Amino acid sequence: MITLDALTKSYGPATVVDAVSLEIADAGVTSIIGPNGAGKSTLLSLASRILGADAGGVTADGVDVLNAPSRAVATILSILRQEHHTTARITVRELVEFGRFPHSHGRLTPECRAAVAEALAYCDLTDLAERPIHQLSGGQRQRAYVAMVLAQDTHYVLLDEPLNNLDMVHATALMRLLRRLADERGKSIVLVLHDVNYASAYSDRIIAMRDGAVIQDGPPSLVIAEDALEAVYGMRFRVHELDGDRVAAYYR
Amino acid sequence: MRRPTPDTVAAVAPWAAVALVVVLGAVSMAIGVIDLGALDGPEARELILTSRLPRTAALILAGASMAVAGLIMQHLAQNRFVAPTTAGTVDAAAVGLLVATLLFTGAAVITKVAIALVFALAGTALFVLLTQRIQFKDMILVPLLGLVLAGVYRAGAEFFAFRAGLTQALDTWFNADFSGIIEGRYETLWLAGLAAAGAYLFANRFTAAGMGEAFATNIGVNYRLVMSGGLGIAALATAVVVVTVGAIPFLGLIVPNIVTLVLGDNLRRVLPVTALVGASLVLVCDIVGRVLIFPYEISMGLIVGVVGSAVFLAMVMRKGNRYATT
Numbered sequence: 290m291i292t293l294d295a296l297t298k299s300y301g302p303a304t305v306v307d308a309v310s311l312e313i314a315d316a317g318v319t320s321i322i323g324p325n326g327a328g329k330s331t332l333l334s335l336a337s338r339i340l341g342a343d344a345g346g347v348t349a350d351g352v353d354v355l356n357a358p359s360r361a362v363a364t365i366l367s368i369l370r371q372e373h374h375t376t377a378r379i380t381v382r383e384l385v386e387f388g389r390f391p392h393s394h395g396r397l398t399p400e401c402r403a404a405v406a407e408a409l410a411y412c413d414l415t416d417l418a419e420r421p422i423h424q425l426s427g428g429q430r431q432r433a434y435v436a437m438v439l440a441q442d443t444h445y446v447l448l449d450e451p452l453n454n455l456d457m458v459h460a461t462a463l464m465r466l467l468r469r470l471a472d473e474r475g476k477s478i479v480l481v482l483h484d485v486n487y488a489s490a491y492s493d494r495i496i497a498m499r500d501g502a503v504i505q506d507g508p509p510s511l512v513i514a515e516d517a518l519e520a521v522y523g524m525r526f527r528v529h530e531l532d533g534d535r536v537a538a539y540y541r
Numbered sequence: 542m543r544r545p546t547p548d549t550v551a552a553v554a555p556w557a558a559v560a561l562v563v564v565l566g567a568v569s570m571a572i573g574v575i576d577l578g579a580l581d582g583p584e585a586r587e588l589i590l591t592s593r594l595p596r597t598a599a600l601i602l603a604g605a606s607m608a609v610a611g612l613i614m615q616h617l618a619q620n621r622f623v624a625p626t627t628a629g630t631v632d633a634a635a636v637g638l639l640v641a642t643l644l645f646t647g648a649a650v651i652t653k654v655a656i657a658l659v660f661a662l663a664g665t666a667l668f669v670l671l672t673q674r675i676q677f678k679d680m681i682l683v684p685l686l687g688l689v690l691a692g693v694y695r696a697g698a699e700f701f702a703f704r705a706g707l708t709q710a711l712d713t714w715f716n717a718d719f720s721g722i723i724e725g726r727y728e729t730l731w732l733a734g735l736a737a738a739g740a741y742l743f744a745n746r747f748t749a750a751g752m753g754e755a756f757a758t759n760i761g762v763n764y765r766l767v768m769s770g771g772l773g774i775a776a777l778a779t780a781v782v783v784v785t786v787g788a789i790p791f792l793g794l795i796v797p798n799i800v801t802l803v804l805g806d807n808l809r810r811v812l813p814v815t816a817l818v819g820a821s822l823v824l825v826c827d828i829v830g831r832v833l834i835f836p837y838e839i840s841m842g843l844i845v846g847v848v849g850s851a852v853f854l855a856m857v858m859r860k861g862n863r864y865a866t867t
């Protein structure tokens with residue numbers, strides 16, 4: 290279980306994550322939705338110690354995430370960021386191999402190679418494995434970073450907008466994969482999504498944020514509802530039942 | 542002719558670089574005012590052991606370690622123009638050497654190295670602190686800041702050197718010269734070589750840190766520790782080289798750029814090649830300096846300066862180069 294305890298982050302006078310406390314279950318898919326600037330990325334960055342919190346704490350399986358040795362944390366919790374800035378010219382395989390670093394410290398074991406190959410295959414990258422990441426398309430590069438996090442093979446996987454740049458084929462394939470990892474391997478996956486319908490179809494739980502606070506929290510049946518969504522986004526939605534899923538329409 | 546695939550290049554490059562260093566090292570050993578062939582056995586051996594071998598070893602160690610220092614710095618700064626010469630490291634080391642010369646007259650070389658190291662570390666740390674405060678990490682702005690900082694360090698050094706009548710000495714510290722290298726005068730360079738070799742152990746961590754702090758943290762790499770360690774290695778190599786033979790202009794800038802252009806940025810793979818290419822370049826420039834006006838010598842630093850500026854310009858102007866777009 291991950292426990293966020295009153296996590297807080299301010300920039301100047303603006304508090305962008307305001308004493309957020311949450312508990313994330315041992316297994317399952319948890320989606321975080323909310324408008325731009327709601328604090329979703331900041332919350333995920335705080336929870337994964339890549340951004341320093343002003344106040345609050347995080348534990349994962351009892352490990353103090355913010356203070357434990359970084360390497361110990363890296364074997365139980367991984368984070369995919371929303372954006373990837375790098376000028377480094379490394380290949381897709383080299384990038385994905387970095388996911389094994391917490392386990393192998395740079396010397397790949399046969400187990401590592403298997404994990405890398407599996408992650409590449411999951412993300413449909415086997416044919417692109419030897420290509421430098423700076424020569425890939427946006428969606429291909431996104432898949433490479435997702436593959437790296439999958440190769441890290443942690444129990445808790447935090448993904449900030451993993452569907453960025455993906456076409457619907459790869460987006461759906463990734464969501465199915467995440468669902469499978471949660472169901473078959475008991476992983477706990479937390480992801481930020483803008484497409485509320487993917488959140489609706491694949492999540493066990495949806496957390497909606499606005500202005501640095503959690504304002505909705507529950508199963509899709511509760512959060513993917515017209516009034517609840519309007520409270521989050523300030524816009525009217527129409528919610529339909531379609532093949533057993535709740536689908537929000539918001540195009541008109 | 543078919544173009545070699547990147548994999549072949551990556552597989553062949555280290556061996557080609559080793560061969561290059563061996564050949565150039567042999568040439569470097571053979572050249573000199575005294576004709577080795579004209580000496581009898583023991584005399585020739587004496588000459589080789591006391592002069593030719595030390596010089597060649599010094600060239601290889603200095604070239605390799607400065608190239609590695611540049612490679613590490615450009616990675617950690619995530620900027621291909623950051624090197625010991627463009628981040629103030631060299632100039633800060635020279636200030637340190639000046640302080641050592643003025644305050645601890647007659648100090649042992651190793652004491653001078655230690656003092657130069659402290660200054661090189663402090664000078665580089667200041668650069669890092671300042672660049673971290675820049676909001677937009679512009680490709681050009683960062684090394685420009687480093688050059689300004691270097692200029693300040695150097696102006697300070699020149700002021701005190703002038704008052705102490707050490708201007709000439711200061712000049713030699715910025716301009717590598719291997720003509721005075723004999724046995725007993727170069728051994729500190731092994732420290733620089735050791736630092737560069739030690740860097741190989743942390744190559745993966747440097748690559749990770751070069752991908753950014755968040756990237757490194759996610760995979761459990763202690764970013765600050767790697768930053769400090771990497772800059773420490775670069776500062777040590779720089780301090781040793783400045784104190785022992787004088788700074789080698791451009792080397793730490795151009796060699797890593799050329800090697801990573803061909804082989805990519807995985808340090809585990811490029812670090813050894815960078816070291817060997819750095820050694821080769823220094824050997825070539827020293828050999829050229831020795832034969833051009835034989836039996837006199839042009840200092841290696843001058844030749845590297847000329848070659849380096851030409852290569853650097855070619856690098857920046859190269860069509861479709863990556864500096865045009867980031």
Ligand SMILES: Nc1ncnc2c1ncn2[C@@H]1O[C@H](COP(=O)(O)OP(=O)(O)OP(=O)(O)O)[C@@H](O)[C@H]1O
Nearest residue numbers: 300305306323324325326327328329330331332371
């Ligand atoms: N480094 C920073 N300095 C100042 N303000 C920041 C900084 N980073 C984020 N913010 C502000 O914090 C707020 C939350 O940002 P965050 O990136 O967490 O939003 P988000 O919910 O992920 O939005 P998006 O959907 O656009 O990704 C925003 O208002 C943003 O402007």
Ligand SMILES: [Mg+2]
Nearest residue numbers: 329330331371
């Ligand atoms: Mg975000």
